Every structure is written in structure tokens, then in C-alpha cells.
Amino acid sequence: xxxxxxxxxxxxxxxxxxxxxxxxxxxxxxxxxxxxxxxxxxxxxxxxxxxxxxxxxxxxxxxxxxxxxxxxxxxxxxxxxxxxxxxxxxxxxxxxxxxxxxxxxxxxxxxxxxxxxxxxxxxxxxxxxxxxxxxxxxxxxxxxxxxxxxxxxxxxxxxxxxxxxxxxxxxxxxxxxxxxxxxxxxxxxxxxxxxxxxxxxxxxxxxxxxxxxxxxxxxxxxxxxxxxxxxxxxxxxxxxxxxxxxxxxxxxxxxxxxxxxxxxxxxxxxxxxxxxxxxxxxxxxxxxxxxxxxxxxxxxxxxxxxxxxxxxxxxxxxxxxxxxxxxxxxxxxxxxxxxxxxxxxxxxxxxxxxxxxxxxxxxxxxxxxxxxxxxxxxxxxxxxxxxxxxxxxxxxxxxxxxxxxxxxxxxxxxxxxxxxxxxxxx
Amino acid sequence: xxxxxxxxxxxxxxxxxxxxxxxxxxxxxxxxxxxxxxxxxxxxxxxxxxxxxxxxxxxxxxxxxxxxxxxxxxxxxxxxxxxxxxxxxxxxxxxxxxxxxxxxxxxxxxxxxxxxxxxxxxxxxxxxxxxxxxxxxxxxxxxxxxxxxxxxxxxxxxxxxxxxxxxxxxxxxxxxxxxxxxxxxxxxxxxxxxxxxxxxxxxxxxxxxxxxxxxxxxxxxxxxxxxxxxxxxxxxxxxxxxxxxxxxxxxxxxxxxxxxxx
Numbered sequence: 001x002x003x004x005x006x007x008x009x010x011x012x013x014x015x016x017x018x019x020x021x022x023x024x025x026x027x028x029x030x031x032x033x034x035x036x037x038x039x040x041x042x043x044x045x046x047x048x049x050x051x052x053x054x055x056x057x058x059x060x061x062x063x064x065x066x067x068x069x070x071x072x073x074x075x076x077x078x079x080x081x082x083x084x085x086x087x088x089x090x091x092x093x094x095x096x097x098x099x100x101x102x103x104x105x106x107x108x109x110x111x112x113x114x115x116x117x118x119x120x121x122x123x124x125x126x127x128x129x130x131x132x133x134x135x136x137x138x139x140x141x142x143x144x145x146x147x148x149x150x151x152x153x154x155x156x157x158x159x160x161x162x163x164x165x166x167x168x169x170x171x172x173x174x175x176x177x178x179x180x181x182x183x184x185x186x187x188x189x190x191x192x193x194x195x196x197x198x199x200x201x202x203x204x205x206x207x208x209x210x211x212x213x214x215x216x217x218x219x220x221x222x223x224x225x226x227x228x229x230x231x232x233x234x235x236x237x238x239x240x241x242x243x244x245x246x247x248x249x250x251x252x253x254x255x256x257x258x259x260x261x262x263x264x265x266x267x268x269x270x271x272x273x274x275x276x277x278x279x280x281x282x283x284x285x286x287x288x289x290x291x292x293x294x295x296x297x298x299x300x301x302x303x304x305x306x307x308x309x310x311x312x313x314x315x316x317x318x319x320x321x322x323x324x325x326x327x328x329x330x331x332x333x334x335x336x337x338x339x340x341x342x343x344x345x346x347x348x349x350x351x352x353x354x355x356x357x358x359x360x361x362x363x364x365x366x367x368x369x370x371x372x373x374x375x376x377x378x379x380x381x382x383x384x385x386x387x388x389x390x391x392x393x394x395x396x397x398x399x400x401x402x403x404x405x406x407x408x409x410x411x412x413x414x415x416x417x418x419x420x421x422x423x424x425x426x
Numbered sequence: 427x428x429x430x431x432x433x434x435x436x437x438x439x440x441x442x443x444x445x446x447x448x449x450x451x452x453x454x455x456x457x458x459x460x461x462x463x464x465x466x467x468x469x470x471x472x473x474x475x476x477x478x479x480x481x482x483x484x485x486x487x488x489x490x491x492x493x494x495x496x497x498x499x500x501x502x503x504x505x506x507x508x509x510x511x512x513x514x515x516x517x518x519x520x521x522x523x524x525x526x527x528x529x530x531x532x533x534x535x536x537x538x539x540x541x542x543x544x545x546x547x548x549x550x551x552x553x554x555x556x557x558x559x560x561x562x563x564x565x566x567x568x569x570x571x572x573x574x575x576x577x578x579x580x581x582x583x584x585x586x587x588x589x590x591x592x593x594x595x596x597x598x599x600x601x602x603x604x605x606x607x608x609x610x611x612x613x614x615x616x617x618x619x620x621x622x623x624x625x626x627x628x629x630x631x632x633x634x635x636x637x638x639x640x641x642x643x644x645x646x647x648x649x650x651x652x653x654x655x656x657x658x659x660x661x662x663x664x665x666x667x668x669x670x671x672x673x674x675x676x677x678x679x680x681x682x683x684x685x686x687x688x
Binding site for chain 1: 483485504505506507509510514515517521522523524525526527529530533534535537539540541542543544547548553556557560561563564565568577580581599600603
């Protein structure tokens with residue numbers, strides 16, 4: 001009896017969280033769509049924008065969830081997230097790249113690459129976790145940051161650039177990277193699996209009626225696959241969080257000495273959880289960076305780690321639902337949202353972007369605001385940083401625990417209300 | 427309980443020594459604790475009481491000497507190993523886990539929970555057994571909270587408790603590990619008189635159930651009225667030991683406390 005109530009309690013929260021996220025996403029998308037259509041942006045552009053938002057929201061959600069396991073639950077301050085992504089995606093690239101390409105790969109099937117990359121990231125996590133047992137949290141942070149830079153610089157290094165084995169040249173390709181079949185090729189495979197022609201099918205035709213191109217449809221389908229991964233990540237983390245294992249993680253975050261004095265083997269627990277989180281980061285890296293057909297070290301700068309932290313801070317560290325919400329808010333409003341302004345402007349205004357800020361302001365004298373508008377629109381990518389900074393400051397003042405961080409998410413596998421004993425006759 | 431010689435002694439500390447750089451914090455301390463007793467460890471500031479606690483429980487590793495617990499050598503073992511053998515400590519400043527609820531704090535206590543394995547917590551079939559055990563752990567946690575009369579705080583964050591309540595929580599949580607012996611570092615510090623009375627009653631109840639206590643305490647009333655045996659440390663060594671009356675009238679002890687040369 002009581003087990004059933006427990007399960008429903010848990011699933012009610014699950015469902016209400018899911019509904020909340022679905023509502024948030026729906027309202028945002030309808031908002032952008034209406035705004036776009038009213039301002040005369042083409043349907044295909046609106047759809048393309050929404051596909052991009054969904055993609056970024058999804059990959060940030062995957063990585064924010066993984067980081068939440070390290071930082072939110074266990075308090076392991078990992079600021080080298082991108083390093084684990086790099087290990088994942090480069091392993092994937094080497095495993096799947098064609099044997100006759102330059103640099104050559106092993107030409108293995110995509111699924112082998114995905115699993116191999118994830119395992120490689122987990123192993124890297126195990127190695128990095130070892131010093132974590134000996135140093136304090138802040139020193140550990142420096143180790144992880146150093147690790148991510150070492151990975152990036154090793155990829156660019158001359159030694160690893162080209163490795164000759166017999167007649168074939170393997171290696172990381174240095175700055176020019178590795179080419180491989182992108183992971184979003186799975187969309188074509190999926191179409192074939194359900195008996196659709198990947199070049200022309202009923203899905204393309206239906207959506208094509210409102211003017212959405214086939215490539216945008218493909219991107220939406222890939223985003224849906226990413227959402228399935230989010231659900232898997234979420235389910236895994238949810239189970240970890242609501243278990244005695246999760247309770248030990250929280251205890252490590254709060255006070256490791258206290259946890260040890262109660263007989264908890266915190267060291268092995270830290271290694272385990274760091275490996276799991278790193279594996280998820282590797283997988284997240286493959287699903288994000290691996291969906292392009294080329295991976296280069298330029299895309300592996302530490303700033304990526306910063307984005308993931310921002311997403312998690314906005315959502316509220318310690319909360320899985322918060323990680324997903326934070327990732328969506330970050331992707332939709334801070335990351336891609338400002339770019340939508342440019343799309344709208346392009347559809348409506350005839351502007352040019354002056355080269356310097358002087359050119360932008362000087363025309364104001366002649367009462368012509370267009371160069372200034374053009375300048376601002378042209379600088380949107382940079383202005384986003386100001387927006388990001390402002391949002392973070394306001395958030396830290398108004399809601400330091402993030403959007404969902406205030407919730408009590410109890411680390412136990414069952415309902416904890418006081419058990420009813422003999423005296424209750426109801 | 428058997429009355430053989432080894433069984434009488436639960437903890438045996440021999441020639442324990444700890445140096446921090448040039449400072450000798452513990453300088454060859456030796457003493458024994460009798461099973462089922464409440465033993466007090468006293469001494470002026472800097473006598474090495476807390477360091478001795480840390481050496482026994484594995485927080486620090488001794489430079490020399492041995493610690494036997496239940497006849498097993500536990501010298502220099504890790505804190506978690508020692509705790510899992512049934513020797514559990516509390517801290518001078520309570521180490522509650524602030525952003526976990528009182529109940530979560532409590533449920534951390536029990537040893538060898540199935541769900542502490544990552545695999546069992548996550549795998550669909552195995553999780554069922556974890557959930558079953560969680561219910562037992564929850565029920566025990568509630569019972570213990572009721573015994574310590576802090577069950578009304580169960581769903582509060584531990585960080586929002588008063589200093590005295592934290593001390594109670596820490597002792598309650600330590601009890602859930604099923605220890606044979608508890609080392610309490612100044613359990614009464616910062617605890618108001620009515621709570622102190624309650625805490626002492628609980629300690630006596632637990633003694634009747636067979637638990638052994640070793641406590642460091644500065645409150646002489648507590649030591650003299652509640653301990654059967656008192657060990658006095660001074661300058662890293664055991665100065666003397668005996669029953670409270672004998673200690674109270676010992677010249678050396680009075681000198682040590684008044685700052686005279688012992």
C-alpha cells in the first residue's frame with residue numbers, strides 16, 4: 001500500500017515538472033513564432049531559429065545535468081567540463097572517421113564511436129578524480145581547468161597532430177581537426193528504420209506546406225533525439241539523487257569529514273560519481289560537437305564550461321529540473337534570443353553596420369539613427385555578454401539559489417513522512 | 427556479556443604520540459576504557475585531549491603508539507574504517523550537514539546500506555530492495571528522533587537548528603550507525619541547562635543498553651556527577667586517573683589546572 005503512494009508521490013512531481021518545462025517551452029516558442037510572423041520573418045527562418053534554440057537548449061541541458069551531478073550534488077567544483085567533452089568527441093572522431101581520410105580514423109560504426117567516446121571520458125574522469133582525493137575543492141577546480149587546457153593544447157600539439165602507423169596517418173589533425181560522419185546522420189538512419197525515404201517523405205511534404213525546408217525538419221528530428229537523451233540523463237540522475245548513494249554525495253558536499261566519521265567511504269564514492277559525470281559530459285560533447293562533420297580545438301575553449309555553469313546557476317544547482325530549465329532559459333533568451341532580433345531587423349529594416357562606433361554616432365547629428373541601430377544589431381554577439389552579465393548579477397541579488405534551487409529535493413528512495421504506528425485506527 | 431579480562435576493556439591506548447612540527451601534542455599517552463562505562467577525559471587547554479580523540483578516530487595518524495578497539499588494532503586506520511568497526515565520534519563544534527534535512531542527516535547514519543552502491547540504486551530490479559531497506563532506515567530514524575525529542579524538527583534543514591539541537595542531532599545520528607562505543611567531544615558545550623539535562627539522561631539510558639562512552643568535557647559538574655572513571659591529561663601525557671572523588675582531591679590535578687608545575 002505505502003509503496004504505491006510513494007511511487008505516485010514521486011511520479012506526481014515528475015509529471016508536474018515535465019508539464020512545467022513543456023509549458024515554458026511552448027509559451028516561449030509561440031511567443032517567438034508570433035513575434036517572427038508579425039514582423040514578417042519567413043516561416044522557414046522562424047522554424048530554423050526554433051530548431052537552433054531547441055538544439056542548444058538540449059545540449060546545454062545534457063551538460064548542465066552532468067555538471068549538476070559533480071557540483072550540485074557532490075560539491076566537486078569541476079571547471080574543466082569542456083575537457084571531458086573534448087575527450088568524448090575526439091575519441092568518437094578517431095573511431096568513426098573514414099580510414100582513407102586525412103587524418104585517418106578507424107571507420108567503425110557510429111554507435112561504437114558514441115560508446116567508445118563515453119567510456120574514454122569516464123576513464124579520463126577516473127584519472128582526474130585521483131588528485132581530488134588529496135586536495136581541497138578550490139585546488140581541485142584548478143586541476144580540472146588545467147586538465148581541459150592540457151587536452152586542448154595536446155590536440156593542437158605537433159606530436160599528436162600526425163601519428164604514422166604503417167602507411168596510414170592517424171592523429172588529431174592539429175588545428176585543422178578531424179572529419180568524420182556527423183552523429184546527426186542518425187536522423188537518416190531513423191527515417192530508413194521507420195520506412196521513410198530520407199530524401200523525400202511524407203514528413204517533409206507535410207511540413208513543407210508551411211514553407212519549412214527539409215534541413216530544418218532534420219534538425220528538429222535530431223533535437224527530438226537529444227530530448228530522449230535528456231530524459232535518460234534525468235531518469236539516471238533522479239534515481240541517483242533519491243537513493244542512499246545520493247545521500248552520501250550530498251553529505252560529501254556538506255561536510256566530508258562528518259560523512260567519513262559516520263563510516264562512509266567517501267573517496268571511492270567521489271571517484272565513482274566523478275566517472276559517471278565525466279561519462280555524461282563526454283556523451284554530451286559527442287551529441288553536441290559530434291553533430292558537425294568536423295571537430296577542431298577552437299571549439300573547445302574554457303568558455304564552453306562557463307556557459308554550462310551559467311545555465312546551471314540560472315536553473316539552480318542541486319536541482320535536476322532546474323538544470324533543464326536553466327539550460328532552456330539560457331539557450332532561448334541569452335544565447336539565441338538576441339540573434340532573433342537580427343533576423344527580425346533583416347526582414348524589416350534596410351540598415352548597414354558601420355565599422356566603428358564613431359561612424360555609428362556621428363550620423364545622429366544629422367538625425368539619422370539608422371547607423372547606430374545598424375551598429376548595435378551588428379554587435380549583437382558582443383552585446384549578449386553584457387546581457388549575460390546583467391542577468392547573472394540580478395539573479396545573484398534577487399535569487400541566489402537559482403530559479404528552482406529553493407526546492408527541497410530529499411535524498412531518499414522512499415517517502416519520509418512519519419510511519420503510522422499501532423495507535424492509529426483510522 | 428562475558429567477564430573475561432579482554433572483554434572488560436573496549437579501548438586500549440598505549441604510548442600514543444603525535445608531533446606537529448616541533449610541538450609534541452600527545453607525548454606517550456596510555457589509558458584504557460572499560461566496556462559499558464562512561465569515562466571522562468579532562469585536562470587544561472592544550473593538554474592534548476582533542477588530538478588524542480583525533481588519533482583514536484583516525485582523523486590524524488599517530489607518530490607512535492597503538493590503539494586497540496575490541497581487541498583489534500585500529501592504529502592509523504582511516505576514519506571510515508574505524509567508524510564502521512563501531513567506534514564513532516561527535517565533534518566539539520557539531521558537524522551537522524546544514525543543507526540536508528534533519529531526517530536526511532539521520533538516514534545517513536546506518537552502516538552498509540544497500541543503496542550506497544551506485545549500481546543497486548540505479549538498476550530497476552535491484553532498486554526494489556533498496557526501497558525496502560529505506561523504509562526500515564526511515565522508521566529507525568523517526569524512532570531515534572522521538573527518543574531524543576527532536577522529531578518535530580525532522581523536516582527542517584539541519585543548518586537552521588540551535589547549537590544544542592545540533593549536538594542532539596549529531597549524537598542521534600551517530601547512534602544510528604550501531605556503534606559499540608561513542609567518543610563525544612565536549613557534548614555539553616553551548617547546550618542550555620534543560621537540554622543538557624535531557625542529553626545526560628539519554629546518555630545514561632544508552633549506557634543501560636550497553637553502550638560505552640568516552641567524553642571530553644570542561645564542565646566539571648558533568649564529569650564529577652556522571653562519569654564513573656576520569657582520565658586527566660596534562661602536557662600530552664596521562665597525569666592520573668581514577669574515580670571522580672579521587673581526582674577531585676588529587677594535588678597534581680589541582681596544580682595542573684591552576685598552572686603550577688606538575
